[in-house]
Amino acid sequence: MIKxxxxxxxxxxxxxxxxxxxxxxxxxxxxxxxxxxxxxGLPDSIKRALEGHLEEGVGYCDFKxxxxxxxxxxxxxxxxxxxxxxxxxxxxxxxxxxxxxFALQPLLDRGDEVLVPAPSYSIxxxxxxxxxxxxxxxTCDEQSGWYPDIRDIxxxxxxxxxxxVVINPNNPTGVLYPKEILEEIVEAAREYGLxxxxxxxxxxxxxxxxxxxxxxxxxxxxxxxxxxxxxxSHCLCGYRCGWMVISGPRELxxxxxxxxxxxxxxxxxxxxxxxxxxxxxxxxxxxxxSMVRPGGRIYEQREAGLTGSSRTxxxx
Numbered sequence: 001m002i003k004x005x006x007x008x009x010x011x012x013x014x015x016x017x018x019x020x021x022x023x024x025x026x027x028x029x030x031x032x033x034x035x036x037x038x039x040x041g042l043p044d045s046i047k048r049a050l051e052g053h054l055e056e057g058v059g060y061c062d063f064k065x066x067x068x069x070x071x072x073x074x075x076x077x078x079x080x081x082x083x084x085x086x087x088x089x090x091x092x093x094x095x096x097x098x099x100x101x102f103a104l105q106p107l108l109d110r111g112d113e114v115l116v117p118a119p120s121y122s123i124x125x126x127x128x129x130x131x132x133x134x135x136x137x138x139t140c141d142e143q144s145g146w147y148p149d150i151r152d153i154x155x156x157x158x159x160x161x162x163x164x165v166v167i168n169p170n171n172p173t174g175v176l177y178p179k180e181i182l183e184e185i186v187e188a189a190r191e192y193g194l195x196x197x198x199x200x201x202x203x204x205x206x207x208x209x210x211x212x213x214x215x216x217x218x219x220x221x222x223x224x225x226x227x228x229x230x231x232x233s234h235c236l237c238g239y240r241c242g243w244m245v246i247s248g249p250r251e252l253x254x255x256x257x258x259x260x261x262x263x264x265x266x267x268x269x270x271x272x273x274x275x276x277x278x279x280x281x282x283x284x285x286x287x288x289x290s291m292v293r294p295g296g297r298i299y300e301q302r303e304a305g306l307t308g309s310s311r312t313x314x315x316x
Contacts, residue, residue: 004129007122033171035235040297043234045284049277057272063265065092065243065275072279073243077226080203081217082247089246091260092270092278096201096229096242100127103197103225103244106259107162108133114197115153115164121171121199136161146173150184157188163195164188166215169202176206179213186219195223195256201242204233204288207299216247223248223256230274233288234281239274241281 010032017027029037064070070087077085093099100123104114110132116124118137125135136156139149153164166185168177189196198215206212216224229242246253246260281287291298 002130005126007126010122033232034237035232036237040235042236043281043284043287045280045287046234046236046277049280050273053276054273057276059272061269061272061275063261063267063269064088065090065270066272066278069243069275069278072282073228073245076282077214077216077228077245080212080214082214082226082245083217083220085245085247091244091246091264092275093242093244093264094240094270094274095231095237096199096227096244097123098240098270099227099242099244100124100197100199101130102260102263103227104128104131104133105263106256107131107195111160112162113158113160114162115156117148117165117167117170119172120165120167124165124167124197124199133162134160140170140173140175146170146175147177147181148185150181150188153185154188157192157194161192161194163197165197165199167199168215169200169206169212171199171202176210176212179218182213182215182218186215186222189219190222195225198224198226200226200228202232203228204285205292205298207292207302216245219248221249223253230278230281234284236274236277236281239277240271241274241278243278 017029020027067087069092070090073090073092074085074087091099091102093102104127108114108128108131112133113136114128114133115138116128116135117140119140128135138156139152140146141149164185166182168182169175186196188194196215196219200212200214203212203214214226216226224247226245226247227242230239231237231241246257290296293299
């Protein structure tokens, strides 16, 4: 299936950018969301979390993740309304990209299908192919506010469909889905016996007084894998801090969970230094909040983009 795997923005376009740089030309790279390239620095909370603790990250840790990190993640997701989970339902990975690959491989046999939003982050479609499956893209229509087309989702469910991917807030459209849309997706998954992957890594970067609703909080009776991390909310892309949480009835998730355990144990553990900062980062909600309120860097950049303003935006 490798022949179907591609990413133009990380492949040909990136190679061309590197060629141009070698020729001495200035290139502004927008092919990945890399806050560090645009002046976002290390939050003080992360610096404090590492000070005096570097030796604690020298050895391998639990393949699921350090206990303190998993407890912090579990508490965070519980506070988002996900019920019935414990730290044993949390798996820490080297970024959400890694946990996506772990999440798909135990689920898919050759030819199985996963419903993926279009447009979407390319890791989902490519990872489905690498797991011997096939992404089937459902429409998020610009004319409908970029919301998922529920009728299109239902029309593309077949006997080979195993899961629905929901990216909320969405990458790349930036749209936050309301409760009604999430409930309709959950109902479709319930009706057809599908697992739902909820990619929620942008949940702390929500503006305009809106509130993010965790999909799993609406779906106690079906299997949901919720994914999140710190790459965007705390500008820690290179630290590779990501996680997934398995929720739903244990009798429906146990075999799948054992597959996840096999895969995560094979790679020994995720980056320990990244895991060590997770509790402090989750405690530090001021860092993401400060970026998305009026006067914050992300908020003001959005306003400048919408209005065409040329006002100076601080990078401090």
